[in-house]
Amino acid sequence: MSLLYPTLCLCAYGLFSNLRPSEPFLTAYLMGPDKNLTEAQVVSEIYPIWTYSYLALLFPIFLATDYLCYKPVLVLQATSFVVTYVMLAKAQGLRAMQLLEFFFGLATASEVAYFSYIYSVVEPAHYRRVTAYCRSVTLFGSAAGSLSGQLLLTVAEVRLAHLVWATLVSAAVAFFPPWFLPMPKRSLFFHKKPEGATERQCDYSSALIDKVDNKVPLDNQDVATVSLSSEETNGSCGLSEVLKMLLADFLHCYRRGPLLAWSLWWALATCGYFQVLNYAQALWENIRPSSEYDIYNGYVETLSTLLGAVAALLVGHLPVRWTVWGELALWALSLLMAACVLVMVTLESIWLCYGSYVLFRATYMLLITVATYQIASSLDMQRYALVFGVNTFVALLLQSLLTLVVVDSAGLGLDIFTQFYVYGGYFAVISGVFLFAGLCKMATRQHSDQEVLSRSPADTDST
Incomplete structure (x- = not known):
């Protein structure tokens, strides 16, 4: 019962908070007769606020979540x-x-509490099963929301404003389950568990990788576990002690080359991924205006969400040694993502745009899952939150800079087509970085092999 009750509450909350029929049509709604905003206002003055808010609130919410023991957040x-x-x-x-x-940035930043609460109230043996339940239901809620919104729009022919009210009803239902959750008595940093208890896992990155269960390392025979620089103690810790512990663990974790490489891709790619997702609807609206044609954004979001989940699940079955070929795989698939973005904007066909968007999201989901596995396999469970949180913070920092320069009216304020050319070039640069890293790694490995072979005859003669 101690496992079932909080799991059911969290699943109910995750389902209804992600059931948003209006989300695939937000840009069309804001630019339509209900709000009567211009494209420049929506793209350059409204949407950037989410990016800046998310960045500003992420670290304070991260600390508050742990200090307040999850439920209040x-x-x-x-x-x-x-x-x-x-x-x-x-x-x-x-x-x-x-x-x-x-407020939406506040809600997004607060999502760390959803995927960390459960680890404070159930035993470690149930982590994987409960995580699968919670993430699956949020994924289902997101897909069901997009699909129901599209069906209401095209089949029932409801107005976009009615989709917003339907989303509000779902959010109102989701408001109640968190109040009935039991209050945890411990947390990861501020309120630690009694000495000798099994360490708890807190994954604060889950909300940023589309809620796919990705905690099983794929290939950890070549990856050593990072030892912790801090030890568990009884009682509560103050803010200064927590910050010192986080800094020490940050320096310790990021000294590892493989972890640093995967974290670099995580931050760079997530920045571009968020930008494409944030402004894809504006691009679709330019190619196929909702005021003149039927739009199918809901179907596209549903399909891309489900295919992204399938791609993430396939990772565990791919016969790839990511520790050996990881950089070259990141090069090839990042190049594919660049091509998808450029196809979206260059050909100006709504169907090619939709298809490229689906492929783009599926590719990202596959790679972010691999990155999560590779990082997690080299970390102690207690440091997932730190590394994933830092990676997400760097991604948001880069996204804020990119938004300020490219999107914001205070910067260049580029039109939507030029923006997507920039995003395509951005992923091409990421691809080039990892092509260079992969070639350097291969050259280093080949040089090492040659040194071993050159020393072997000498060793044989000496014996």
Whole structure:
């Protein structure tokens, strides 16, 4: 019962908080008659607020989640979702929509509590099963929301405003389950468990990799486990002790070359991935305006979500030694992602644009799952939160800089087509970086092999 009750509450919350029929049509709604905003306002002045808010709130929420023992932050997230969709349904004007994006950034940053709460109330033997339940239900909620929104729009012919109200109802239902969760008595950093108990795993990155279960290392025979620089003690820790511990573990973890390489790809690719997802609807709206044609964004989001999950699940069955060929795989698949983005913007065909978007998301999901496995396989469970959190923070920092320069009206404020050319070039640069890294790794390995062979005859003669 101690496992079933919180799991059911979390699954109910995850399902309804991710059931958002209006999400695939947000840009069309904001630019339509209900809000009557221009494309420049939506793209350059409203959407960037989410990026900046997410970045600014991520680290404070990270600490608050642990200090407050998860549940209060879950309640905060549920409240933020309700406020977001109330404002989306009722508020008018540019400033109101910018404030809405701030609350949505708060809700997104607070998602760390959802995927860390469960590890504080169940035993380690149940981690994988409970994680699978929670992530699967959030994935199902996201896909079901996109599909139901599309069906309501095309079959029932409801207005976009009605989809927003449907999303608000779902957020209102999701508001209640967190209040009934039991309050944990321990956390990862501030409120530690009694000495001698089994370490707890807290994965704060789960919300950023589309909620796919990705905790099984693929190929860890060549990867040593990083030892912790700090030890578990009884009682609570102060903020200064926690920050010192995080800094020491940060320096210790990122000294490892393989972990650093995968973390670099994580941060760079996630930055570009968020940008493409944030502004894809604006591109579709330019290619096929919703005011003139039927749009099928919901089907596309549903298909891309499900194929992304399938791609992530396939990782465990691919016969690839990622520790050997990882950099070259990152080169090839990052190049494929660059090609997808460029096809989206160059050919200006809505069907090719939709297809390239689906392939882009599936490729990212596959690679981010591999990156998560490879990083997790070289870490102690207690340091997942630190490394994944740092990677996400760097990704958001890069995304904020890219948004400020390319998207924001305070920067260049480029049109949507030029933006996607920039994003395609960005992934091409990522591909080039890892091609260079892979070639250097192969050259180093070949040189080492030649040295071993050259020493072998000498060793034979001496014997």
